[in-house]
Amino acid sequence: MEEQRLRSSNSISSAPPLLLHTLKHARRTAFNRAFAAVYTCAISALLYYHALKLIHSATLSSSFFISLSFFLSDAFLAFMWASRQCFLMTIVYREEYPENLERVLRKPDFPALDVFICTADPYKEPPMRLISTVLAVMAYEYPTEKISIYVSDDGGSQLTMFACMEAAKFATHWLPFCRKKKMINRSPEVYFASNHSWCSETEKIKILYESMKARVENVLERGKVGEEYINEEPQCRALSKWTDGSFTRQDHPPVIQILLESSKSKDTTGHLMPNLIYVSREKRRTSPHNFKAGALNVLLRVSATMSNAPIILTLDCDMYSNDPQTPLRALCYLSDSEIQSQLGYVQFPQMFHGVNKNDIYACEYKRIFQTNPLGLDGLVGPNHVGTGCFFNRRAFFGGPSATNVSPEIPELSPNHIVDKNIQSQPILELAHKVAGCDYENKTQWGFEMGFRYGSLIEDFYTGFRLTCEGWRSTFCNPKRPAFLGDAPICLIDALQQCQRWMIGGLQVAFCKFRPITFGVRSVGPLVGLAYTNYSFWSFWFVPLTIYAFLPQLALLNGLTIFPKVSEPWFFLYVFLFLGAYGQDLFEFVIEGGTVPKWWNNQRMWMIRGLSSFMFGCLEFFLTRLGISTYGFGLTSKVVDDEQSKRYDQGKFEFGVSSPMFVPLTMAAIINLVSFFMGLLQVIRGSSSVEGLFLQMFIAGFAVLNSLPIYEAMVLRSDKGRMPFKTTMISTLIALLLIFGAWPYFVSCLAISTFLALK
Ligand SMILES: O=c1ccn([C@@H]2O[C@H](COP(=O)(O)OP(=O)(O)O[C@H]3O[C@H](CO)[C@@H](O)[C@H](O)[C@H]3O)[C@@H](O)[C@H]2O)c(=O)[nH]1
Numbered sequence: 129m130e131e132q133r134l135r136s137s138n139s140i141s142s143a144p145p146l147l148l149h150t151l152k153h154a155r156r157t158a159f160n161r162a163f164a165a166v167y168t169c170a171i172s173a174l175l176y177y178h179a180l181k182l183i184h185s186a187t188l189s190s191s192f193f194i195s196l197s198f199f200l201s202d203a204f205l206a207f208m209w210a211s212r213q214c215f216l217m218t219i220v221y222r223e224e225y226p227e228n229l230e231r232v233l234r235k236p237d238f239p240a241l242d243v244f245i246c247t248a249d250p251y252k253e254p255p256m257r258l259i260s261t262v263l264a265v266m267a268y269e270y271p272t273e274k275i276s277i278y279v280s281d282d283g284g285s286q287l288t289m290f291a292c293m294e295a296a297k298f299a300t301h302w303l304p305f306c307r308k309k310k311m312i313n314r315s316p317e318v319y320f321a322s323n324h325s326w327c328s329e330t331e332k333i334k335i336l337y338e339s340m341k342a343r344v345e346n347v348l349e350r351g352k353v354g355e356e357y358i359n360e361e362p363q364c365r366a367l368s369k370w371t372d373g374s375f376t377r378q379d380h381p382p383v384i385q386i387l388l389e390s391s392k393s394k395d396t397t398g399h400l401m402p403n404l405i406y407v408s409r410e411k412r413r414t415s416p417h418n419f420k421a422g423a424l425n426v427l428l429r430v431s432a433t434m435s436n437a438p439i440i441l442t443l444d445c446d447m448y449s450n451d452p453q454t455p456l457r458a459l460c461y462l463s464d465s466e467i468q469s470q471l472g473y474v475q476f477p478q479m480f481h482g483v484n485k486n487d488i489y490a491c492e493y494k495r496i497f498q499t500n501p502l503g504l505d506g507l508v509g510p511n512h513v514g515t516g517c518f519f520n521r522r523a524f525f526g527g528p529s530a531t532n533v534s535p536e537i538p539e540l541s542p543n544h545i546v547d548k549n550i551q552s553q554p555i556l557e558l559a560h561k562v563a564g565c566d567y568e569n570k571t572q573w574g575f576e577m578g579f580r581y582g583s584l585i586e587d588f589y590t591g592f593r594l595t596c597e598g599w600r601s602t603f604c605n606p607k608r609p610a611f612l613g614d615a616p617i618c619l620i621d622a623l624q625q626c627q628r629w630m631i632g633g634l635q636v637a638f639c640k641f642r643p644i645t646f647g648v649r650s651v652g653p654l655v656g657l658a659y660t661n662y663s664f665w666s667f668w669f670v671p672l673t674i675y676a677f678l679p680q681l682a683l684l685n686g687l688t689i690f691p692k693v694s695e696p697w698f699f700l701y702v703f704l705f706l707g708a709y710g711q712d713l714f715e716f717v718i719e720g721g722t723v724p725k726w727w728n729n730q731r732m733w734m735i736r737g738l739s740s741f742m743f744g745c746l747e748f749f750l751t752r753l754g755i756s757t758y759g760f761g762l763t764s765k766v767v768d769d770e771q772s773k774r775y776d777q778g779k780f781e782f783g784v785s786s787p788m789f790v791p792l793t794m795a796a797i798i799n800l801v802s803f804f805m806g807l808l809q810v811i812r813g814s815s816s817v818e819g820l821f822l823q824m825f826i827a828g829f830a831v832l833n834s835l836p837i838y839e840a841m842v843l844r845s846d847k848g849r850m851p852f853k854t855t856m857i858s859t860l861i862a863l864l865l866i867f868g869a870w871p872y873f874v875s876c877l878a879i880s881t882f883l884a885l886k
Pocket residue numbers: 246247248249253280282418419420423443444445446478513514515584585586587625628629632760761762763764
């Protein structure tokens with residue numbers, strides 16, 4: 129089954145053909161396919177069972193509505209299960225051999241590399257984190273003068289620019305230090321926090337680092353750059369663009385500042401440095417800015433005028449490089465002449481540091497970032513995840529075949545060769561022009577060119593469109609994570625991030641290029657359905673809500689709705705449950721997950737179902753009706769000490785009162801009550817275990833999953849406990865539901881939805 133790819137050498141003709149990368153199919157492929165066939169039969173049987181039930185309850189009674197609800201839920205679950213199989217049919221593992229690279233491509237022939245780093249708010253995304261990311265990339269083991277780093281500051285903040293200036297100065301010491309020590313941790317923040325070797329030189333660098341940190345943090349605290357920190361003329365001129373009053377975050381001219389120039393700037397040992405350019409695009413309240421996709425398109429254009437490197441690495445400000453050899457790994461694919469012409473991007477998995485032992489909020493999203501891409505890689509390549517991705521610049525200008533989309537001016541074309549100095553007047557003028565907020569009007573940017581607009585998950589949508597155009601991608605998943613970023617450490621942040629993704633997914637699901645029709649037509653059913661699966665995620669809220677409330681309310685009313693233990697259909701339910709959960713656990717653990725992490729993962733799926741998925745759907749449809757609008761709520765990367773202590777102990781962080789917590793608290797209460805009432809009925813003998821078993825099992829399972837919620841409601845007194853208000857509201861609505869006061873329930877729901885949206 130092993131397929132190996134040889135690279136034809138084009139630079140050293142006498143050298144033997146050398147291996148740059150290999151590909152191996154997963155051994156469990158046959159098993160996965162066989163299991164899928166068996167499970168499909170079981171699902172068909174279940175749908176048949178539902179159909180029978182529906183036919184038998186011919187009257188429009190409550191049992192008809194209950195049967196219909198389960199039929200619809202299970203049909204949707206079946207669709208999601210089936211489309212998920214697209215990720216499991218063709219799992220492949222790749223390996224690359226960067227040590228062979230230089231034997232087939234001489235160092236001077238390495239392509240230039242443009243790195244895009246996005247940040248948007250110095251108070252939610254600490255500038256020290258940003259510059260650590262910047263410095264780690266500057267210190268890549270790659271010809272330094274070929275690297276250009278563009279920092280996009282959507283916060284338009286002089287604090288961020290100041291931090292970048294400090295980073296430029298510190299880099300003159302940091303880069304030679306990294307080279308000399310050959311260390312692997314090149315983010316100074318991480319390096320100094322880890323156990324590093326001690327010597328007088330390290331000591332000196334550490335002092336420099338600490339004093340830079342003190343200056344940056346002081347400026348941040350004061351909210352402006354004090355006079356005492358500006359001692360050079362260029363700095364003064366650059367910072368003077370922030371004129372009092374007229375320069376605000378949402379309203380300001382473009383600011384482009386060259387902080388280091390690779391042809392001139394030298395480090396303390398006389399080596400050339402990379403280009404470092406600060407870019408804050410023009411913002412006007414009247415022009416839409418398209419969030420991160422808009423920022424990246426500005427960087428695509430600004431970089432085209434200055435360096436126009438054929439390869440682009442995109443990073444979020446918190447995603448620091450954890451391995452200086454990463455670009456070489458990406459080059460193993462991007463310089464392979466056999467696949468090069470079609471290769472749109474090389475995606476690295478998104479991974480995180482500081483996630484607690486059992487990842488209580490399942491923020492690693494192991495399936496999205498680590499396992500599913502392995503399956504897509506065996507088809508056309510992984511989806512794009514926004515960060516840690518090396519792009520072929522040409523991919524942003526139409527498909528890989530000859531029919532390229534050309535930008536409106538030739539200077540932006542990927543074939544354009546920059547022949548002027550980046551500090552020269554014409555280049556700077558053009559760069560400012562293409563960073564203007566009205567520049568994109570009447571152009572193809574965001575539609576046929578660059579990062580695509582129209583979804584809050586611009587990464588997913590852009591990757592999807594590129595794939596449909598014919599671009600292929602590869603998944604590069606080295607043992608040592610290439611990039612590590614911050615994951616949210618409090619529940620509300622995790623849920624809000626997920627809600628944004630859900631809205632983004634629906635925007636893709638219902639756009640002109642929807643995966644289920646356009647995708648299936650362009651790249652075939654497997655890939656089309658895989659993307660559909662992602663874009664439909666939020667609809668999971670329907671079956672999850674039904675299973676969280678209906679069997680329990682039925683139980684409270686003494687109704688039996690599932691097959692009895694003695695009926696053969698009962699075993700179908702058992703098989704379906706154990707099969708789905710078993711397969712899920714197996715896939716999770718075989719890719720390096722642990723059982724407690726998996727447990728938390730399935731718990732968070734239910735929690736998100738009743739919060740992020742539900743509210744995401746609601747917001748999406750309300751916006752469609754013109755009642756609400758979306759924003760890109762940034763995920764905070766700042767941590768409060770107490771919060772982080774609780775997080776490390778594995779305690780759920782509620783703390784703030786939010787409507788998102790209401791449905792899940794209600795579910796926790798109702799499941800608990802119904803489980804005990806069921807137990808009581810059985811003990812009293814008024815109902816048999818036989819009939820209620822499945823309902824009690826579901827309630828019991830939900831109770832087990834809700835333990836942290838009960839704890840947060842009644843046992844805890846710290847700041848992360850469930851707010852009293854949320855507990856009260858949830859209990860009230862739960863009681864209304866339990867006592868069957870439907871009209872009150874509906875009106876309460878309407879009122880709380882209204883309040884939630886205000
Ligand atoms: O108007 C904006 C909003 C965000 N960002 C940047 O976008 C990045 C991602 O924002 P974050 O708050 O960290 O969102 P996450 O949900 O953690 O990000 C994931 O989801 C995003 C799509 O929603 C992708 O863009 C990211 O790459 C992916 O890591 C950050 O660097 C921001 O600075 C901007 O540049 N401009």
